[in-house]
Amino acid sequence: MTAATSTTPATGAVRIRAAFDAARAAKRTALVPYVVAGRPGIDACVDLVEQLVAAGADVIELGVPFSDPLADGTVIRNATRRALDDGMTVAGVLDIVRAVRACDVEVPIILMGYVNPLLAYGLEAFCADAASAGVDGLIVPDAQQLVALRSAASANGLGITMLVTPLSSEARIRELATQSTGFLYAVATTGATGARTDVADATLDLLVRARAAAAGVPVAVGFGISTPEHVARLAPHADGVIVGSALVELVEQDAAAAIARVGELAAATRTA
Amino acid sequence: MTAATSTTPATGAVRIRAAFDAARAAKRTALVPYVVAGRPGIDACVDLVEQLVAAGADVIELGVPFSDPLADGTVIRNATRRALDDGMTVAGVLDIVRAVRACDVEVPIILMGYVNPLLAYGLEAFCADAASAGVDGLIVPDAQQLVALRSAASANGLGITMLVTPLSSEARIRELATQSTGFLYAVATTGATGARTDVADATLDLLVRARAAAAGVPVAVGFGISTPEHVARLAPHADGVIVGSALVELVEQDAAAAIARVGELAAATRTA
Amino acid sequence: MTRQAHAPAQPADALDGFRLDAHPMQEHFGPYGGSWIPEVLVPAATRIAHAWADARQDPDFLAEYAHLCRTFIGRPTPLQDAPRLTSHAGGARILLKREDLAHTGAHKINNAIGQALLAKRLGVTSVIAETGAGQHGVATATACALLGIECVVHMGSHDIERQHPNVVRMELLGATVHPVDEGTRTLTDAVSSAVRAWISDPEGTYYLIGSAVGMHPFPTMVRDLQCVIGHEARVQSLALVDQLPNAVVACVGGGSNSIGTFVPFVADEGVELHGAEAAGDGIDTPRHASSIAGGRDGVLHGAHTKLLQDDDGQVLPTHSISAGLDYPGVGPEHAQLAATGRATYHPVTDAQAMDALEVLCRTEGIIPAIESAHAIHLAVELASTRSSDEVVLVTVSGRGDKDLSSIIAWREGRLGDAR
Amino acid sequence: MTRQAHAPAQPADALDGFRLDAHPMQEHFGPYGGSWIPEVLVPAATRIAHAWADARQDPDFLAEYAHLCRTFIGRPTPLQDAPRLTSHAGGARILLKREDLAHTGAHKINNAIGQALLAKRLGVTSVIAETGAGQHGVATATACALLGIECVVHMGSHDIERQHPNVVRMELLGATVHPVDEGTRTLTDAVSSAVRAWISDPEGTYYLIGSAVGMHPFPTMVRDLQCVIGHEARVQSLALVDQLPNAVVACVGGGSNSIGTFVPFVADEGVELHGAEAAGDGIDTPRHASSIAGGRDGVLHGAHTKLLQDDDGQVLPTHSISAGLDYPGVGPEHAQLAATGRATYHPVTDAQAMDALEVLCRTEGIIPAIESAHAIHLAVELASTRSSDEVVLVTVSGRGDKDLSSIIAWREGRLGDAR
């Protein structure tokens, strides 16, 4: 059930799962770059995503800007604020996804955002429009308890990814893994998003626990991962690594450097 | 019992009473200029007093500087402050009196001051030293109730002058007149010292009441009197007029003008 | 002690009989409330919720809280007649509930002391708080000094400017003031910043929220602690005027003084409840902070509530001359009270509040906080339409000392000109 | 109301039983006191003395005073344990009498309300007051606003600078602030200026003095009104620690909070009374304001008392970091208590007071007025030499909000450098 074996390309949760499976088959951890939708500009963002995929991204995580990104660090907050100042909206994010898909990008695209803009759009309408625009999955960190979101997502074939943290109990990890379709997100550290200088023991411990509890659901790790060394260190323990703030920071300075960095990170994804 | 009839010149209460009697005999109200002891300088003050007498002063009132002159207006407070800044003391005031007497000034000299410096000096010692320096009387507005001061004064032959105000009852005026030796001081207005522009009806009323109650003790009026017109207006109703702030203000600017002003005021003292 | 002949008929102590568990502990207030939080906060929020469920019915905890209320905060605060304000309004009799007399100058201390006691009970040695007007920051710094707990207060840099004396007070009390330089640099940004700091160490720190907002159990807990206002006011009103008030009024920022004032009267059907929201330049302008009058349902800082937001669900910048009301959301229990019609919420502009502030100064010798002045305006407006045998009770949530520079600037027209 | 199970054993209301005529009305306190005033003031002072003799024993007047104390001022103010300050001192148990919680932030309001009621009883429609720290000015402006009386406050221009927030408060309350630009431009000059204004219209105005100083009947009247502090504290001490305090401490400027604290304990022979005077840079320097430790008998502002003066009887300039203690005289009843040895007076320097201020902030979450910090220093010093079963009761006369800029300047060393 991988994308390679189906005739019409798989979408949604299925496509996400397929991407992780393909990486695993290639003895790699899937590389999941995170970029803020609309940065460094609408067209530039479309180009950026296309080139990140060309540079080795297995999955793309697109941040949906929100005015009060509670769990995000300075880098992402600033990029978010600029995107909003430039007029980015939820509908605008879906336009970007459509444009990306029009460039024949086939990797899974996952939207990560806070719940309020989705509520304002309407959960049902949003999931339907997202799916038809080419979105495959959703991460909504402040709405893990929202059954209506899970229903709307699954009704439209969208994957839902829950987050677990070093503080989550075994039982809680199991519960959230069960609710996750596509993959489970292991938050590497407590604290907001933002690049860190090392990989904590707590992160490795979490990954061990999460993989054990996840019962086959792929586990991707994110928060604080910035260098190829981090990726190499984590690759054996995770089905995917998500690189957020470190990349967003590069994008804000020089998109070409970000693309180059993804190439370097991709080279570090071998798990064995 | 006037100064004119005794062989050694009378001093103290006697000399004060004599001066008022002499003015009355000459159909004049006695002119009592007030100057701050030590202004505009120690020697200059001695000269000033001498010249005020020459210009027509019947009695001299010398202010003893105090740091907190509760009942005085801005003009006298400022002059007082300057005198203190120049080192004026109670002993220094007595020195000035001695120097004035050495110039053969024979008019009564009355010290007006607040009680605290006198207490610090010692009431008995002060009255003795004052009398021997040539002082004739005392006005201590914040110690009208101080029996010890009255005793010490009378033991040294010094006159004591009490103040009455437009708010004083008949009985109170009588009481204070009885306690006054030399003359009774009628405060023309409520309010602190300071030149006023007119003579209030209340002042005339007070003078009528005070003279009736004073049973022969001369009544001098002060506070707010500045011009020859004031003096002329009050002369028929008072045994003396005291000119304070208006003169002090002139002294601070130009002592010669102050002397000239006393000449003008003296010319307005005719009572009939 | 025997009561003295001429003492007015007041209860022995209006705080008597107060209970922290008088009202149900709720995660949801109808469609509002909840725990819209990142997973990392779930264990801490859950632990706090359990601890509060336990503490609120523990007689020893209540005794310690009530003891500090009496001896440290100065409770009960008086309920006073306001005869000159009443004649100014020319209608119903106005009573003032004097939270301005509470230690540190506002009702915020009722909550800060209670939560600091809870933090201590949880064994936490470090507290994080946000502040807008600075009152909650000062209250928290105070509670932490009293109990020997470390304290970091997040405060928008705009608020740091307009509430400078409170910054100095926090520092004197040993707290660290953490400036927040994002967004509108006001309360909402400070909340986000404080929550992020809490996320960094949810086990080692306690997030001491300053209003009845945020994720469960904060709206309930803050309400429980602030209900001391309404409990006392109810007892005092019965003693002072032999009846319940016809209307109860309070200002609504996050909504803590108002929820604490309202809830003990909710079961009294005849008592109207009125909230004064900050209307800034007016709710028909973009410069206001009236979440109920001008907002729509949404999620902010962990709660589903009324929220000032644009069509795309982005939280709107707010404006109020009062830093303490300058917040785009409101406590979820208010959203429910508004939805059910049990309470009514009224926008009050900057200018109306500042006029009311001067009126209270001149008629009753009380300089209220600008926040509280919003409630005074509303109380006067309501009273003026009622008959003289009706009673309007208004909570003066705090004193205006912290606002002197804003008041001066307003009078000099600077705030007006900056529009 | 029934008392709740866990409420601490406190009296129903420590203000109960308070009487304004509990102590004799005296013109003279041994050799001190009296009426050293210009004749023009005699009728007004006499009228006030008669009116006070009457009012102090009128149950209706007391009832009105007590009612405003309860509902407007927020009395009784708490007496609180200070466990962390006690451990800091490492000796006797320290109790704090919380006058900082009184409306407007200091004990001054107890007096201002009482005298404003008297002014109203006298039918006077305009009040004159002096102020140093601004607390008495604010208290008077407040009382006048409450009662609808016009108010002019005389204030030294130096104090206007160092206590600016209080100037704004007075103006908000509708009072006129009259700057005094003479002498050291502090409290003593403000008193003189206010007295002169009173002299200008002794019939139409009422001079509302701010401390237990000046001519008869002010020292008695202010004492009578401030005795509410000591009365409450005595009742509260018996309730809280089951005994009278071993020592009672208060700061002494003019001496009103201290006389009000002390007098209800004077008859309790075992209770020591300790006053903290402002020693500025030290009483061995020319920059201090310790009238009892460093002064001699003299007459100022109508009373015979202890006075800082030079050999020629000129009143000396004073210095204290606290505007409220920066006065060269002291209430005549203190001069007598010192002369008879019933009370002891101790100089406390600027630096000692400022250290004590920070200690109280950090240990108990209370920012005291700099004036009160003098008393805190003395209380800690006394407590540290006593055993742990002794009790030291200290009056916190006011809160420190008015002093924030002085505190900042002190910390930045500016005040120190200005020496």
Ligand SMILES: Cc1ncc(COP(=O)(O)O)c(C=O)c1O
């Ligand atoms: C005096 C005062 N009143 C009211 C408020 C508004 O808060 P809330 O709505 O939570 O009572 C504040 C907030 O800082 C305040 O300081």
Ligand SMILES: Cc1ncc(COP(=O)(O)O)c(C=O)c1O
């Ligand atoms: C807080 C405070 N404490 C003490 C004083 C000193 O005055 P008194 O000695 O009359 O209590 C003042 C005077 O302004 C004050 O404001």
